[in-house]
Amino acid sequence: MEGLLLVVVLGATVLVGTAIGQRYSVAPPVLLITFGALLALIPALSDVRLPSDVVLLLFLPPILYWESLNTSLREIRSNLRVIILSAVVLVIVVTVLVQGLTLPAVVRWSGQTGDEAREEETRLARIRASEEALRALPDVATRFGAPDEVVARIREDYEGHLEQLRAEGPDHGVQAWQDQVDRRVRLEVLDHKRRAVTRMRDDREIDDIVLRDLQASMDIEEVRLLGPAPTD
Structure with a gap:
């Protein structure tokens, strides 16, 4: 009921504002804005939220229709x-x-960051994450009993990645493109490896258990290659 009353009040305001504007040669939009501001001062209408669909369906079409009837083509020309x-x-x-x-x-x-600022934040976050991973590596390796060769290989990978992140500068775009090409080449080569072991299974050179073991190791390699894409 309150919604219907609001629609009636607003409709009456539009009609009255249009009639007064035509009577005293005042632009109706000016009067409608004035009446709307006065209605907003009424306590009962201060918290009213009118959906935009109501305005588009009930108020705007009559106003546009009325203006189309009263618009002079000669004045437009x-x-x-x-x-x-x-x-x-x-x-x-x-x-x-x-x-x-x-x-x-x-x-x-508003605190929104541009592409360059976001890329720099991403680079700093990756540096911090890699440094934390290197600090945690000895404890994790001890807990799992990892051999020294495995620990050294992992450390070398993280240190190389960290060195690359720290060295990124004006040529970051070129380096990112090279990394992307490197990733695509490695993925394509990995696909050929998959096909090769599958053919060996089909030719009965290896059994299904060996195939699954090889596929599992290649899945791990693929996940590593498909890691976070470099920022352009």
Whole structure:
């Protein structure tokens, strides 16, 4: 019931504002904005939330229909240049000047980061994670009883990755492209390895158990190669 009452009140406001505007030669939108501001001061209407669908379905069509009936084609032709300038050129100029000048400040104020800042944050996070992994490696290796050769190989991989992250600079884009090509080549070669062991199983040179063991090791290698994609 309250919703229906609100619709009736707003509809009556639109009709009254339009009639007064035509009677006293005042632009109806100006009166409607004024009446809307006055309605907002009423305590009972201060917390009202009107869905946009209601406005589009109930209020906007009658206003547009009424304006279409009262619009003079002769006036449109005589003011066509001003209308085009206001509707096209002025909109473009205001958008470029206002939005173009204020958008960077708004982005900085909202705390949003650009692509370069995000790439730097990603690089620092990977460095910190790799350093933490290297610090935890001795304890983890001791807990699992890993041989020294395994620990050395893992340490070498992490240290190489860490050195690469620290060395990234202006040529990061080129290095990222090279890493991507390297990854694709390795994945393609790995696919050939899969096909080779599958053919060996089909030719009965190895049994299914050996095939599953080989596929499991290649799955691990594929997961490692498909890790986080380098930032462009």
